[in-house]
Amino acid sequence: MRKILLLFLFSLSSINYAQNPGDIAQHFGSLPGFNNAFNSTATQPDGKIVMGGFFTAFKGVTENYIIRLNADGSKDTAFNTGTGFNDYVYSVVLQPDGKVLVGGYFTTYKGVTENRIVRLNADGSKDATFNTGTGFNDYVYSIAVQPDGKILVGGSFTTYKGVAENRIIRLNPDGSKDATFNTGTGFNNYVYSIALQSDGKILMGGFFTSYKGVTGNNKIIRLNADGSKDNTFITGTGFSSDIKTIITQPDGKIVVGGSFTSYKGVTENYIIRLNADGSKDTTFATGTGPNNNVFSIALQLDGKVLLGGVFTAYNGVTENRIIRLNANGSKDVTFDTGTGSTGNIYSITLQSDGKIIVGGVFTTYKGVAENSIIRLNTDGSKDHTYDVGKGFTLAVYATAIQPDGKILVGGRFTSYKGVTENRIIRLNADGSKDISFNTGTGVNGFGFSNYVSTIVLQSDGKILIAGNFTGYNGVTENYIIRLNPNGSRDNTFITGSGFNNVVNAIALQSDGKILLGGYFTTYNGATETRIIRLNPDGSKDNTFTTGTGFNSGANSIVVQSDGKILVGGEFTAYQGITENRIIRLNPDGSKDNTFTTGTGFNSGVRSIALQSDGRIVTGGDFTTYQSVTENRIIRLNPDGSKDATFTSGSGFNESVYCVVLHSGGKILLGGAFNTYKGVTENYIIRLNPDGNKDTVFDTGTGFNGFGGFGNYISSIALNPDGKIFVAGNFTTYKDSGESAYLIALHSETSLATENFTNSNGVSLYPNPVKDILNIDLVDNTRISSVKIYDLQGKLLLEKASNDIDVSSLSVGVYLIKIKSEKGEFTKKFIKE
CATH class of the missing domain: 2.20.25 (N-terminal domain of TfIIb)
Known part of the structure; x- marks a missing residue:
């Protein structure tokens, strides 16, 4: 019998479309966008875009500093970057052969040493024909590929392959140094931007003030193809501060953006256009210009110029971090950015259809949440067809x-x-x-x-x-x-001036009165210390007398069937008497002395769940109860003593935030923990009534994500259809990023309470069922056998028919295994 049962269970596990308790039942959308800025892009001819930057996640899923997106904004899974880079990417450049050059501050790619530069194949693998040896010793900020395939690299580095190369070098296509490009002692400070001219000359901008030991090259220079300075490009005293970006126009004019406020000693705030000889182009009139740094410039085919950066005004008028200028430097009023961006914009990329991809560290655009990426239409409105995540934006x-x-x-x-x-x-x-x-x-x-x-x-x-x-x-x-x-x-619910601090807990009584707990110390102007009971109209219920109340916060309130009230929280006293983090009150607010907790808990109680037998499951931050080790979970008897039949062993390694009773006496727990009894359990677990893990509820890798407040589960709610709604601060579940902060999981009941149609056209209904369970095959495929098992694998019924009489079965959950000419499938159903 044991062998038969094992074979049966194996056959269930081998069905690739079967679902189990703990599997995802419903998505609510991924976290939108990136968790940090991207600042460089390379657009492929097929519309795909390689992005590099500071980010470590996209749509809540780990993507370390580089990613390729499809034209619709989805991740291109054909570009496999593995563990990605270990640090920032500053420059991404596409070669004509489809290979991708990447520069930054990283020292590894996919766990292998790659110092600040690497070339990738079109599939994301390293191009081994590009040999950089020990690479660079410091940042690579800019890369430009010449028509002959040679590669210009600028940054803050001072060596390449262990040899002195000060902030600039030209490489051959194989990664060796191009000795025909003579930079001598190079630059004395950073090179941030490189722009190639059609005549082969090279524009460079940055924070430098000298080249080859010669001063007077303030933040900008033009070099000849051999690395010598082009003396026909006359910049005089140059710029007052660093250049972040340079764009060359088809007519040879040069648009420059950065942190500067003057050029050649004349005020020029953060943006200027130069003629080919280095003189200011006076036809580009910016007035007082932006009021802060310009980080990105994009030139449209019609000559209009997009600017992104830190600025919040242009020519004295509010423009939050993005603007489009006409060819003469005036604002283009047809490009409506509204309230603009709430954070810095580092990258602007024009697509062939005129749409605009914008990246930075912003969290909103025009007042709507957008995490570090958005695609705009040509008029500045958001392009809603670009799907970079559409779930909740925060916990x-x-x-x-x-x-x-x-x-x-x-x-x-x-x-x-x-x-x-x-x-x-x-x-x-x-x-x-x-x-x-x-x-x-x-x-x-x-x-x-x-x-x-x-x-x-x-x-x-x-x-x-x-x-x-x-x-x-x-x-x-x-x-x-x-x-x-x-x-x-x-x-009709009148609260007056309300509370003066946070309310954490609400509990409804059967008579309609409302218990509230939290950190407040007043309600409607009167002293009410962290607990109160209101009448249904919002007035204080004066029959509930709490005296001086709690000395710290109340987190959880549960009303018993006898009207007594369990309260858990951070408090260590009630009405001036020691009560460590848990207490039971009588209906009038007095302490219930039949509930004896001794020294109580040593830290906060976050959640309380009352079982039908009166036992109390308690979760929180605590590590002891009555001075005995109890790590964040315990079950108490109705008198406050520990229930020794509930064995939690070493318990949880971090806090339990929510406790929910599930069917069959099982207990769902969520919190900030990632182990239970020393075994990995990421933020959620279901326990059997004895405190052991319920292995039927399979959460796999559990929850994870990215958030400034850490990852945790804060709420678990049970749907009448059996689904389990889980909420908190997470962006992935079982490594899927399709539900940020809210997800629904299957339970045994939810899996068994659906009419079912599989991909082969086999329908199972009704479900739940009282008498006859129907099986329909839409293409008249013949059923060869039907077997019904209990959840322990015991065969209960067997026949070959499209309608099965299950009236003799007891109420409960069962498994049905149907075999037809097109194969087998197994499904759960409920007998009512």
Whole structure:
């Protein structure tokens, strides 16, 4: 029997389309864009774009400093960069043969030493025919490929292959030094930009003041093809500060941008156009120019000039970090950037169709979240066909599932699917925005720190939201508000001046009263120290007497069926008496002395879940309970003593933020941990009732991501259909980046509660089923056998039929294995 069972289980595991508990049930979109700037691009003839920069992730998935995108903005998986570079990329240049030159500050590529320069094949592999030896000893900032295949390299380096080469060198196509390019002692400071002229002369800009030991070459110079200075290019005293970028026009004129504020001793703020001889082109009138650095210039075919940088004004008028100029230097008013970018722009790339790819460290464009990349139409509007990620932009902290399947979502995010959504949204069951829930300008507060931390749905459909905010839809609402089902403020819930600090926890009583806990010390102007009970209309319930309350924050509140109230948090005292991080209160607010916790916990309690038998699962930051080691998880008996039947061993290595009871007495846990009992478990796990890991719930590599506040799971919500909604600060699950900050996972129930049609046209319905389970084959394929097993692998029924009578089975979950002429498939179903 054991051999048969093992073969059966193996056959299940070999079905490539089968899903299991813990698999992804629903995506909500990847994190948009990059996690840091890209500053150099190379556009291929097929429209694909190689990007290099400071980033280490794209759409929430690791991409170390280089990536190639398809024309639609998706990652080109044919360009395999492996572990990528170990440090910044500053220059990416495409050769005519499709190979890609990359320069920067890196010292490895795919884990192999490559000092600051490498050439890649079209598939991302290293081009071994380009031999750079020990490479450069410092930054490579700029690379330019000549028509003859020779390669100019500029930067801050002073050696190449161990030989002195001061900030400039020309290489042969094989990586050897081109000895015909004589730079002598080179430059005395950085070379940032190289531009090739059609006559073979070479423009260089940077921070240098001398070349070959001769001073008077201030930040710009033009060299002849042999490396000698071109004395026909007369720059006089040059620029007052460094040049970041140089672009040559077809007519030989030269557009220069950087940090300078003068040229030849005359004021020229950050941008200028020069004639071919180095004189200022007076037909390009910029007025007072930008008010800060220009990092990127792109020249359109019609002669218009795009500028990107740090500036927030041009010629005295607000222009946030991007502008398009007419050929005469005036602003092009047909290019509407609105409020522009919130962060620096380092790269502007023109595509053959006129669309514009913009990169930098910005987080919004025209007030909508855009993480370091956007493609613009020719009029400055966002090109919505360019898909660089369309999920939430920041962490999700709270979810609530409505009876109709709609999903309330709250957190720190400011947009969803490219549309502004400030910290609160309601989604339809398919993940689209529910437009009937109108939040207006949403939740505001103290800048980046504001968020919605908890959402509670009332039985009448009204919605309580709380957190760290001071307004909703432009009206003052301090830390709490109740919304109508359509998203409008419920004016029957009157909170006055509200709370003076964060609300972390909400618990509804059966009588409609509302318990609230957090870090507040006042409510509506009166002292209320970190806990309060409100009447349904928002007034204080004076029958709940808390005295001096807690001395620190309350994080979790659970109401028992007998009306008693469990509270967990950071506090060490209640009403002036020691109570370490957990307490049970009577319905009137007095301490329940039948709940004895002794010395309690040594650190915070984050979440409490009450089992039907009265036992209490508690998670948090703590490492001891009653002075005995208990790492972040414990189950207590109803009297407060430890439940010794729950064995957590060495427990978790970091905090548990949420505890949710699942079917069959199992326990879902989320938090900041990445091990349980010494074994890797990234931020989520399901435990059996005895505290051991439930291996049926397979989370694989778990959650990971990129965020300034670390990675964690903050909320787990159970959908009536069995799906598990998980929210937090993550961008990948099982190495998939298609759900940032919110995802739905399968449970046994969700897998078994769907009518099923497989790719071979086999339909299974209804599911759940009471009597007859139907199997339809749309092309009349013959069924050769049907077998039904319990979850332990025991064969219960067997026949060859399109309708199976399952009325004799007990209520529960079963496996059905169907064999036809087109193969086999296995599926779960529920017997009602």
